[in-house]
Every structure is written in C-alpha cells, then in structure tokens.
Amino acid sequence: MxxxxxxxxxxxxxxxxxxxxxxxxxxAVAEGAxxxxxxxxxxxxITPATxxxxxxxxxxxxxxxxxxxxxxxxxxxxxxxxxxxxxxxxMTATSGPGFSLMMENYGLGLMTETPCVIVDxxxxxxxxxxxxxxxxxxxxQARWGTHGDVGVIALVPSSPQECxxxxxxxFNLSEEYRMPVVVLADEVIGHMRERVVIPPASEIRIVERRxxxxxxxxxxxxxxxxxxxxxxxxCAGEGYRVHVTGLTHDERxxxxxxxxxxxxxVGRLLEKVxxxxxxxxxxxxxxxxxxxxxxxxxxxxxxSAREAVRVLRGKGVKAGLLRPITVWxxxxxxxxxxxxxxxxxxxxxxxxxxxxxxxxxxxxGRARVSLMPLLGGSxxxxxxxxxxxxxxxx
Amino acid sequence: xxxxxxxxxxxFGGQGIVLAATILGRAVAIHxxxxxxxxxxxxxxxRGGACSxxxxxxxxxxxxxxxxxxxxxxxxSRAAAEKYGGxxxxxxxxxxxxxxxxxxxxAGAHPIxxxxxxxxxxxxxAANVVMLGFLAGRTDAVDPDALKRAVLEAxxxxxxxxxxxxxxxxxxxxxxxxxxx
Numbered sequence: 111m112x113x114x115x116x117x118x119x120x121x122x123x124x125x126x127x128x129x130x131x132x133x134x135x136x137x138a139v140a141e142g143a144x145x146x147x148x149x150x151x152x153x154x155x156i157t158p159a160t161x162x163x164x165x166x167x168x169x170x171x172x173x174x175x176x177x178x179x180x181x182x183x184x185x186x187x188x189x190x191x192x193x194x195x196x197x198x199x200x201m202t203a204t205s206g207p208g209f210s211l212m213m214e215n216y217g218l219g220l221m222t223e224t225p226c227v228i229v230d231x232x233x234x235x236x237x238x239x240x241x242x243x244x245x246x247x248x249x250x251q252a253r254w255g256t257h258g259d260v261g262v263i264a265l266v267p268s269s270p271q272e273c274x275x276x277x278x279x280x281f282n283l284s285e286e287y288r289m290p291v292v293v294l295a296d297e298v299i300g301h302m303r304e305r306v307v308i309p310p311a312s313e314i315r316i317v318e319r320r321x322x323x324x325x326x327x328x329x330x331x332x333x334x335x336x337x338x339x340x341x342x343x344x345c346a347g348e349g350y351r352v353h354v355t356g357l358t359h360d361e362r363x364x365x366x367x368x369x370x371x372x373x374x375x376v377g378r379l380l381e382k383v384x385x386x387x388x389x390x391x392x393x394x395x396x397x398x399x400x401x402x403x404x405x406x407x408x409x410x411x412x413x414s415a416r417e418a419v420r421v422l423r424g425k426g427v428k429a430g431l432l433r434p435i436t437v438w439x440x441x442x443x444x445x446x447x448x449x450x451x452x453x454x455x456x457x458x459x460x461x462x463x464x465x466x467x468x469x470x471x472x473x474x475g476r477a478r479v480s481l482m483p484l485l486g487g488s489x490x491x492x493x494x495x496x497x498x499x500x501x502x503x504x
Numbered sequence: 505x506x507x508x509x510x511x512x513x514x515x516f517g518g519q520g521i522v523l524a525a526t527i528l529g530r531a532v533a534i535h536x537x538x539x540x541x542x543x544x545x546x547x548x549x550x551r552g553g554a555c556s557x558x559x560x561x562x563x564x565x566x567x568x569x570x571x572x573x574x575x576x577x578x579x580x581s582r583a584a585a586e587k588y589g590g591x592x593x594x595x596x597x598x599x600x601x602x603x604x605x606x607x608x609x610x611a612g613a614h615p616i617x618x619x620x621x622x623x624x625x626x627x628x629x630a631a632n633v634v635m636l637g638f639l640a641g642r643t644d645a646v647d648p649d650a651l652k653r654a655v656l657e658a659x660x661x662x663x664x665x666x667x668x669x670x671x672x673x674x675x676x677x678x679x680x681x682x683x684x685x
Contacts, residue, residue, distance in 0.1 A: 132530035132542075158546070242546050302569055303526060303542040305533040410569075417567040492568050 123311025125173050133306045135273040135299040136203075139229055140165035141306070142277030143201050145314055148227070149175035150200040152189030154182055154208060157241045158297040159231035162203035183208035187215035191224045195354060197319070197345035199281055203229035206248055207238055209255070217256035218356045219290035220379065223333070223341065225319065227280045229293040231300040232409075234460075234486025244297035245486035246409055246460040252292045253438050259376055261383030263390060264292040264438040266408045270304045276435070282317040283390060287382055288340050294437065296460070298410035298489055319343055326350045331361040333375075339382040383439060392435035393444060397423055401430030403499045404452045404477070406445065406469050408434050410489050411458050418495035429499050440468050449473035454502040458482035458490040478502065507562050509645050510571040513635075514556040514588035515580030520632035524578070525557035527636060527654045528646055532561045535650035541569040554583040561645060576643050578635055579605045580618070597643055599635065614642050616677050622670055627663075630670040637674025648675060 125144030133141065140162045143151075151166040163179070170177045176193070180186040186202045193200040204212065209230045219226060232248045234240035248255075252264040263283050265276040277293055284291040320342040322330065326349040335341045341361075344350035357365035358372045383390070394412075396419055398404065407415035412433040422429040432448060434441055445468075449455065455477050457466040466481040473479050480502050484490060511528060515521045522544045529542035544557035558571045577592040579585040579600040589608060592598050598608055602615035616638045622630040633655055640648035652671050659667045 130534050132526065132533050132540075242548065297546070298543070298569065301543065301546060303529055304540070304566075413567040413569065420567075489570075491570075491572075 125169070126308060126311040126314065128308050128310045131306045131308065132303055133270050133274075134161065134301050134303045135267065135270045135295055136161035136231065136301065137165055138270040138273035138306045139203065139277045139293065139295065139300075140169070141308060142274040143227065143281065144169055144173065145274070145308065145311070146199065146278045146281035147316060147318075148199045148201045148281065149173060150190065150193035150196075150198040151175070151202065152178045152180050152186045152193065152200070153202045153204065154180055154186050156183075156205045156208050158233055158300045159203045159205050159208075159229065161300070162229060162231070166201075166203075183211035184215060187212045187219070187228065190226045190228075191215060191219050191222070194224045194226045195346050197347065199225070199285075201227040201229065201281075203231065205231050205233045205241075206235040206245070209248055209251060213251070213255045216290060217258060217260065220256070220260050220262070221356045222354050223288040223343070223379070224290065225284040225288050225343070226290050227277065227284055227293060228290055229277070229295065232294060232296040240486055242297070243487040244410060244460060244489060246296055246411065246464070247486065248294060249437055249459075249461065249464040252294055259380060261380045262292065262438045263287070263289065263383065263436065264294050265392075266294045266435060266437045267299055268409055268412045268433065268435075269299065270302060270306050272435075273299065274306050274308060278314060278316070282315065285317045285319050286340070287386065287390075288320075288343055289382070292438075294409070296409045302410075319345075321348070322350065332363050333359065334361045335378060338386065339378050387439040390436060391439055391441055393441045394431075394433040394435060396431040396433075397428075398430035398432060398448060400428055401448070401451070402428040402453050403430070403503055404448050404455045405429060405431045405495060405499065406434070406455055406457045406465065407431065407459070407495075408437055408465065411460060414490050414492045415458060415495050417492035418499065421492065422496050422499055427500060427503065429496075434465070437465065440465075440472075442472050445469055445472035446474070449477040452477050454478040454480055456480045456482060456495065456498050456502060458484070458495050458498075460484045460486055460489055507564055508566070509561050509576070510574040511559045511561070511576040511578070511639075511645055512556060512571050512574040512588060512591060513558065513578045513580070514554065514584035516583060517553050517555045519580050520629065521555050521580065522557040523658065524632040524636055525559050527658050528639070528651060529559045529561075530657070531646055531650040531654035532559070535653050536647050538563055539566050541566045543569050554581065554587040556584065556588050576639065576645055578639065579608075580631065580635065582606065599638055599642060601631065601635070614638070614678075616674065618674065621673050621677070625666060625669055625673065627666055627670075630667055633667050633670040634674035634677075637671035638677055639674075640671075641675040641677065641679065
C-alpha cells in the first residue's frame with residue numbers, strides 16, 4: 111500500500127506580496143487571506159465578490175494550496191469546513207444570495223467550532239436584487255441568519271487597506287476562538303481601488319491553530335475547552351479520534367441529546383464570544399470627546415460620515431463619528447457611554463435600519479436615534495449626513 | 505475641498521476607460537505617494553454602452569470616493585459625452601476625442617484625435633494612453649513622469665514602446681515638443 115499523497119507545506123510567509131499596491135477591496139481581501147496562511151478556497155463566483163475567487167484561483171496553486179469552484183454556496187462552505195478539519199486555513203467569498211445559502215453550514219461551523227473565514231461582499235437584496243449595486247443589508251443576517259442561539263464575529267472594512275488588514279485579523283480570530291468569522295464588505299469597498307501596503311511577512315501577526323497538548327490516547331476529549339473556553343483542535347490525519355457533529359455533543363464530540371449538555375455546550379459557545387468581547391471589539395472614533403451629535407457609520411458609508419464630521423467641525427458644529435470595525439460583537443458599552451453625553455445619534459446605513467436598532471438599544475432613550483435609511487444602489491453623500499446632523503441639533 | 509481633484513473618464517466599454525483611471529490612480533498613489541481613490545460605473549454591460557471611471561486625488565486621505573465636481577473630464581464617445589458631459593462644471597477642463605465626440609460648446613475644452621493617433625501608431629486600443637498623455641500635458645492633476653511610469657507598468661513588455669509613443673504623442677499634441685539641453 112502506498113503512502114497517501116501529502117501536499118508539501120509551503121514555507122511560512124510565502125503568500126505575502128510585500129509592497130505598495132493599488133488594489134481594489136476584493137483583491138485586498140484575497141491578499142490578506144493568503145498572507146494569513148489561507149491555503150484552501152471553496153466558492154462559487156458571484157458579483158460583486160468574484161474578484162476574490164479570481165485572485166485565489168490564480169495564486170493558490172503556486173502556494174501549494176487548493177482552489178475548488180463548487181456547485182453552489184451550500185457546498186462551498188461545506189468544503190471549507192471540511193478543509194479546515196483537514197488542518198488547512200480555509201475561506202469562501204460570496205454575496206447576499208450565496209450568504210443566504212450558507213446560513214445552514216454557518217451554523218454547522220459555529221456548532222462544530224470550525225475555524226474559517228466567510229467573506230460577504232454585500233449587494234442590494236432581497237433575493238438576487240441589484241447584483242452590481244452596494245448595500246449593507248446583511249448585517250443582521252450575519253448575526254441572526256442561522257437558526258438557534260449563536261455568538262458571532264463580523265468585521266466591517268471601510269477601505270481596501272482594511273480589507274487586507276481585517277481579513278488577516280478574521281483568520282486570527284477564527285483560529286483564536288475556533289469559529290467561522292465573517293468579513294462584511296460592501297460593493298463600494300470591494301470595487302474601490304486605493305493604495306494597499308502589505309508589510310513584510312515578519313511584521314504580520316499570525317495566529318496558528320492551537321493543537322492538543324497531549325499525544326493521541328483513548329481518553330482524549332476533543333471538545334474539552336481551555337480556560338478561555340476554546341478547545342484546542344485535533345484535525346484529521348493527526349492521529350486523534352475525533353467525531354464531529356452538528357448535534358448537541360459532549361466533550362468527546364458524541365451526540366448527547368439532553369438539556370444539561372445543550373446548556374453546557376451552547377452556553378459555552380455563546381460565552382466564548384461574550385466573555386472575550388473586550389479583546390475582540392474594535393471601533394474607531396473621530397472627534398467624539400466633546401461631541402453633541404454622534405454619527406455611527408460603518409463600511410463605505412463611514413467614509414461619507416468622516417467627511418461630514420470634518421466639514422461640520424470646520425463650521426463649529428460639535429459632531430463626532432463612531433465607526434464599528436467589529437459590528438459583531440457590537441461596541442455596546444462605548445455607544446452606551448457616548449449616548450449619555452450626546453444629544454442625538456445619527457445612523458446612516460445602506461439598508462432600512464439594522465445597526466440603528468442596535469444603537470437605539472444601547473442609547474436606552476438617553477439620546478434620540480435618527481436613522482438615515484437607504485435602500486441600496488448608492489451610499490449617502492457627506493452633505494446629506496451633515497444636513498441631518500444640523501437638523502437634529504435644531 | 506480645494507485639496508481634492510476629481511478626474512472623470514467616460515467612453516464606451518472596451519476603450520480602456522477603467523484601465524486609464526486605474527493607471528492614473530496608481531501613478532498618484534504609488535509613484536507620487538499622494539492619495540487616490542478609483543471607482544467606476546459598474547453594471548451588467550460589458551462592451552459598447554456608456555461607461556465611466558473616476559479618480560479622486562488629494563494630498564490627504566480621500567474619504568468620499570465619488571465625483572461631485574470634476575476638475576478634469578475626459579470624453580471618448582458621443583454616448584458618454586451625452587451621459588456624463590453635463591457633470592463638467594464651468595471650471596472643469598474637458599479633454600475629448602474630436603473624431604468621436606461633438607465639440608462641446610464651452611470654454612476649457614481641448615480636442616485631440618486620440619483614436620486616430622493611436623491607429624496611426626498601429627493600435628487603436630492605445631487611444632486611452634494617448635488620452636492619458638494629453639491629460640498629463642494639459643493639466644496639473646498628475647506628475648507626467650509618474651503617469652508615464654504607471655502606463656509602462658500596466659502594459660506587457662512587448663507593447664511598452666508603442667505605449668510610450670502613444671503617451672508622448674498625447675502629451676505633446678498641439679504643442680511643440682520641448683527640447684531639453
């Protein structure tokens with residue numbers, strides 16, 4: 111019997127295209143993934159995320175990686191989960207219609223604690239909607255789209271540079287907390303070109319998969335968590351016996367279909383994100399110290415909001431910007447603190463109100479929350495946001 | 505907003521409108537070390553039809569990526585001129601392919617037979633590069649050397665000489681070539 115074929119491990123840092131580039135957001139996502147060590151991509155091309163698949167298809171074979179175009183997005187994420195259990199850092203990229211199809215396996219990935227990255231370059235829905243036009247309509251889908259109670263992480267880039275940086279970060283978080291992590295880009299960011307600086311490999315922080323401390327033994331418990339509630343991961347081919355199921359399971363990985371096991375497992379999965387939230391959370395603040403009106407904006411719209419705040423400050427209006435970089439977990443504590451100080455919070459988003467409700471929940475009636483909805487196709491102009499800020503101050 | 509220059513390219517799909525904008529953006533963002541954001545009209549049409557691409561350049565980071573008051577408008581087809589020509593305000597410089605676009609009734613419009621010049625060099629496809637050269641010669645939106653460098657990086661080695669000629673033809677069009685001692 112011949113030895114099974116083993117793909118040679120590419121040298122560390124081999125995928126890093128160090129230098130200054132003029133890339134669009136999609137290309138930067140792909141470069142971020144490769145820099146993070148992603149060596150498997152399973153996907154189904156879809157506007158406006160196709161360029162991610164294109165770069166991965168071009169670059170992965172040369173890095174000892176695998177690119178598979180699957181028959182649909184259900185299979186795409188299934189393949190990604192499988193590759194992750196095969197000890198490969200894995201990713202898929204899609205847009206709304208594909209993200210909807212992935213919801214079942216998103217839940218499977220969360221339940222089985224399978225590290226991977228899911229990129230959703232948002233376009234206007236529902237359904238196939240406006241394929242080529244931007245939207246921020248999938249924010250709540252990333253949070254609640256799969257059934258059951260889940261703790262999730264979703265990062266929202268606002269520039270091609272952040273597409274690179276946050277994709278690296280998404281891989282790191284996925285390994286650190288052993289779970290699928292979502293990158294929520296949007297069409298404007300995905301197709302916008304800007305300078306992207308890719309540092310030398312030695313300067314990019316990479317989190318590698320935590321492996322079990324003890325060698326394989328009959329008593330091995332593949333789902334026994336560490337102090338941070340995260341179990342080290344034993345992958346296929348490493349000699350450990352691991353059973354992986356979407357059913358409620360105990361520390362052995364076997365289905366145990368009773369209430370105590372459900373509470374222990376799902377409780378831990380929720381607590382894993384909740385307890386570590388302070389370390390996961392990221393947001394940017396501009397001129398919030400003395401702000402009378404706060405603008406909460408993310409992704410492409412945050413660019414308009416930043417200009418609006420700058421123009422308003424130039425006119426002496428005390429406006430500030432809070433930009434969630436992790437939209438999940440949501441920067442609840444920070445928004446709550448600012449809501450005590452400001453008179454109103456303006457929330458421009460390219461949907462009919464998603465983050466605005468989260469902001470309203472945090473504000474607890476202490477500040478008026480003014481939603482600026484937009485049903486996709488374009489983003490708010492800075493002047494529109496500035497006008498609303500002045501309106502709520504009157 | 506005076507630190508912000510917006511450049512709009514418009515033509516029909518297949519003329520290299522998006523590529524022209526990308527080359528200009530790369531020249532500014534990579535070779536000049538200033539800031540540039542490039543975006544394009546994006547839809548199901550592939551070839552034919554009016555399309556546009558834009559670059560916003562600035563000495564400071566660019567927030568809003570869209571064009572509101574372009575300082576330079578490049579028009580390379582009649583349909584594009586009809587659709588996007590109106591975006592050029594009174595202060596804008598308009599560069600247009602005189603064989604493909606009717607003469608705009610305004611000041612600050614500069615004609616060039618870009619496609620004819622490119623065809624004369626043996627490749628109509630290089631009309632966008634002729635236009636980039638013309639832009640470098642008639643505006644101060646971008647450093648001509650940085651732009652030329654970005655053009656040459658964007659084309660395969662075997663077409664470099666042709667594209668260099670196209671760029672220089674555009675840059676010196678209607679003006680005597682300056683001879684440096």
